[in-house]
Amino acid sequence: MARLIVGVVATLFAFGSATAWPQAASVEESHPLRATDTSSPRATLKTFLSSVHEVYQGFSQEGRSFESEAERSALGARILRCLDLSEVAESVHDGVGRETAACLKEVLDRIELGPEDTWPDTKQVDEGGLSKWAISDTEIIIQRVKEGPREGEFLFSPETVDRAADFYVLVKDLPYKERQSITPGLYQLYLSEPGWLLPRSLVQGLPAWAHVRLLGQAVWQWAGLVLTTGVSLVLMSVIYYFGRWRTSHLRPNWLRYLVMLVCPLTAMLIPLAALYFLEQHIRISGTALLVVSYLSWLIFLLTLMVVLLGAGNYLAALIIATPWVQPHGLDSQWVRLVCRVGSILAAIIVFLEGGQQFGIPLTTLVASAGVCGLAVALAAQDTLKNVFGSIMVTLDKPFQVGDRIVAKGYDGIVEEIGLRSTKLRLLTGHQVSIPNDDMSRCDIENISRRPHIRGVAKIQLPSDTPTAKVKRAVQIVRDALHDHEGMEETYPPRVFLRDVNESSTGIVLFYWYHPANYWAYLAFTEGLNLQVMEQFEAERIPFASPALTVHLPDSEESGIDMRSER
Structure with a gap:
C-alpha cells in the first residue's frame, strides 16, 4: 500500500x-x-x-x-x-x-x-x-x-x-x-x-560558508531542510483547519463529507512530498536522511490511520442520510458498526504494512496487535456482551424504532436502538435504557405488532331474571355485535350464557377489533355499551350488582399513550 x-x-x-x-x-x-x-x-x-x-x-x-x-x-x-x-x-x-x-x-x-x-x-x-x-x-x-x-x-x-x-x-x-x-x-x-528543481548555478553561486559541511550536510542543505519542514507543517495545518472548521456550512451533506475526507487525504501526502523534495533536490543524506525518512513515513502512516478511521464515520453518515435507512434504527447502527470495523481493519493493515516499511518483522507486529486486542477484549467484556446482544436483536428483529413494547416490566415506545442499549420512552414520559444483552435474553411483548384488539366483557343479570328475558338479553348483545365495526370474517364475535348461580346469571361476550387502533377501539366499546344499556332499559331487563364488567386488554392497563396511535 x-x-x-x-x-x-x-x-x-x-x-x-x-x-x-x-x-x-x-x-x-x-x-x-x-x-x-x-x-x-x-x-x-x-x-x-x-x-x-x-x-x-x-x-x-x-x-x-x-x-x-x-x-x-x-x-x-x-x-x-x-x-x-x-x-x-x-x-x-x-x-x-x-x-x-x-x-x-x-x-x-x-x-x-x-x-x-x-x-x-x-x-x-x-x-x-x-x-x-x-x-x-x-x-x-x-x-x-x-x-x-x-x-x-x-x-x-x-x-x-x-x-x-x-x-x-x-x-x-x-x-x-x-x-x-x-x-x-x-x-x-x-x-x-541539487536536484532539477533547484538551479545548479544558484547553489554553486552561494557563498563559501553555505557549502561548509556540518554533521554530514552542507549549511545550505540544513537551511533547505528547516525551510521545507516549516512549510510542510504550515500547509498541513491550513488544510486540516479548512477541512475541519470551514466546511460546516457546505450543503448538501455529501459534499461536506467529501471535502472533510479529501482535505486530510491531501494533508497526509505532504510529508511524502516533502521527503521526496529533501531527498531528490536538497539531497540530504546519511543520518539526517534516515531521521527525516522515518519521521515522514511515521507522520504519513499515523495520518493515514486517522483518515481511515474518520472515513468510516463519514461513509456511515452518507449511507444513513439515504431515505431507506432509519436514522435511529438498528440498521443505522449496523451501518455505523460495519463502516467502523472496516475502517479499523484498514487501519490495522496500514499498521502492519507500515511496520514492515520501518523494518519491523510481521510476526512481531501481529503478536503486538494480538496482545493489544486481547487486552481490549478483557477490558470491554460488558460492552462486547451488549454488542453481541445487538447482533441477536438484529437477527431476530423482535421490534424496531417506533414500536410499543413491554420488556423487563417497562411499557413504552422504542426511540433508539444502539449498539450498547435500547432506549424506551415510557407511557409516563420517562426514558429508560435497557442493555442489549438483557434485551436479547428477556421476554418482549410487541404491542404494536398485534393485528387486532380483543374485547372481553361480562354482563351480570339478577338470578331471579325470567328465562325469556335472559334469552332476550343474550339476543340483544348478539344483535349489537352483529357485523360490528372493525370485525373481520375470520374473527366473528362470540356471546354465551356462561354463569348461572344463586347470586347472578352471567353473559360473557368476546369480540375482536381491527385494526389495532386503541382509540378507535375505545370509541367503539363506548358505543356498544350504551347501545346494550339502552336496549336493556327498553326491555326492562335489570342488571345485577356489579352489573357490567369490562376487561380491557392486559397490555393497555399499565397506562394510556396520549399520543396518536402508532
Whole structure:
C-alpha cells in the first residue's frame, strides 16, 4: 500500500523515478528494459561499475534536469538491484541504496580489483558451487541470495551494504587507480549536487560558508531542510483547519463529507512530498536522511490511520442520510458498526504494512496487535456482551424504532436502538435504557405488532331474571355485535350464557377489533355499551350488582399513550 501511494505521489509531482541517479546515454543506448545481470560475482561487479560510471559521466556533464531524471530511472534501478537491501527498512531503500552505491564506487576506484578474468563467472559458479566471493584483500563480499524473490542472484551482501560508509572513510585519502571507469569526486557530487528543481548555478553561486559541511550536510542543505519542514507543517495545518472548521456550512451533506475526507487525504501526502523534495533536490543524506525518512513515513502512516478511521464515520453518515435507512434504527447502527470495523481493519493493515516499511518483522507486529486486542477484549467484556446482544436483536428483529413494547416490566415506545442499549420512552414520559444483552435474553411483548384488539366483557343479570328475558338479553348483545365495526370474517364475535348461580346469571361476550387502533377501539366499546344499556332499559331487563364488567386488554392497563396511535 505504501509503495502504491508513493507511486501516486511521484506521478502527481512528475517525479516518478525509482532513484535520482542520472545517466549519460539515451534510453535507446542503455536499453532500459534489459534485465540486470546478477548471475555471477563477475556479472554483478561489471554491471555495477559500468552503470555507476555511465551515471557519473552524464551527471558531471549535464547535472540534473527534469528530462534527464525521467530518462535515468531504469539505470538507477539497475544499480540498486546489485545491492542486497533485504535488511534495510523499505521506507529508506532508495536513500540508503544510493548512498551505499556512491561509497562502494569510491572504494572500488581506490583499490586493486585484479584482472577481470579472475572474477568468478557463471561457469565457475556452476562448477565449483561458489556461493560467496570477496574482492581481493577486502571485506567487500558478493554472495548468492539464499531465499526470497531474488533467490539465486549474486548481490553485494547486507554486511557490505551496512559497512560501505565505513569502508569509504578508511580509503578516502587513497589516490584513485588508473582505470577507465573511475568516477573521481562521485561521493561529493552525490552529497552536494541539487536536484532539477533547484538551479545548479544558484547553489554553486552561494557563498563559501553555505557549502561548509556540518554533521554530514552542507549549511545550505540544513537551511533547505528547516525551510521545507516549516512549510510542510504550515500547509498541513491550513488544510486540516479548512477541512475541519470551514466546511460546516457546505450543503448538501455529501459534499461536506467529501471535502472533510479529501482535505486530510491531501494533508497526509505532504510529508511524502516533502521527503521526496529533501531527498531528490536538497539531497540530504546519511543520518539526517534516515531521521527525516522515518519521521515522514511515521507522520504519513499515523495520518493515514486517522483518515481511515474518520472515513468510516463519514461513509456511515452518507449511507444513513439515504431515505431507506432509519436514522435511529438498528440498521443505522449496523451501518455505523460495519463502516467502523472496516475502517479499523484498514487501519490495522496500514499498521502492519507500515511496520514492515520501518523494518519491523510481521510476526512481531501481529503478536503486538494480538496482545493489544486481547487486552481490549478483557477490558470491554460488558460492552462486547451488549454488542453481541445487538447482533441477536438484529437477527431476530423482535421490534424496531417506533414500536410499543413491554420488556423487563417497562411499557413504552422504542426511540433508539444502539449498539450498547435500547432506549424506551415510557407511557409516563420517562426514558429508560435497557442493555442489549438483557434485551436479547428477556421476554418482549410487541404491542404494536398485534393485528387486532380483543374485547372481553361480562354482563351480570339478577338470578331471579325470567328465562325469556335472559334469552332476550343474550339476543340483544348478539344483535349489537352483529357485523360490528372493525370485525373481520375470520374473527366473528362470540356471546354465551356462561354463569348461572344463586347470586347472578352471567353473559360473557368476546369480540375482536381491527385494526389495532386503541382509540378507535375505545370509541367503539363506548358505543356498544350504551347501545346494550339502552336496549336493556327498553326491555326492562335489570342488571345485577356489579352489573357490567369490562376487561380491557392486559397490555393497555399499565397506562394510556396520549399520543396518536402508532
